[in-house]
Amino acid sequence: MAISHAKPAEVINLQPLSDKIASTKTHTIFKTDAMEAIRLVLPAGKQIAEHKAPGEITVHCLEGEVNFSAGGTTHVLHGGEMLYLEAADPHAVEAIQDSTVLVTIVFSKG
Template sequence: MAIQHASSGQVIDVRPFGSRLLSEKTTALFKSEQLEVIRLVLQAGKSFPEHSVAGEITVQCLEGQLDFTAEGKSHLLNAGEMLFLARGVPHEVTAIQDSSALMTIVLSVQSR
């Protein structure tokens, strides 16, 4: 089954899930040639192991608390806080509490 992404001009609800959080899953909201936006959902104690991406990323915590580790430094992200990370930087994320976040990834990397 193909992943359904939002269309250009479509409104996307990114409000906190609240009581539905534990029944939700990580989903790609949309993807274009240059940009991908993902709604990340992690239960407390779950994590994504260290990895890197070719483009810049932002992670905005919508609810809960995330431990975002990059370049040997741990950053706690609480609801309403956002983190920017330069392209290619290895990072990992662990949910301290049941959490959801909006993650934006720049896919098209132009040489500088």
């Protein structure tokens, strides 16, 4: 089965999942040679260990509350808040509440 990604100019619904978080999986919304957008679905307590992205990233908490650790600091992101990181900055995430997070990666030219 092919993975379905959004097409250029297609409207993408990023409304809160609310009680559907438990039944929804993380998925890539779209991916091109230059960038990728991923909707992370994080039930409370879910952790993503420290890792690095292959390009600059934005992390936009759509709903819930997550601890986002980078650069030796942990930030609490609530729904509607975002931050960005430079390429290859180590970071980790932990959901404090059921949460969804939009991660956008801009791939480094090289």
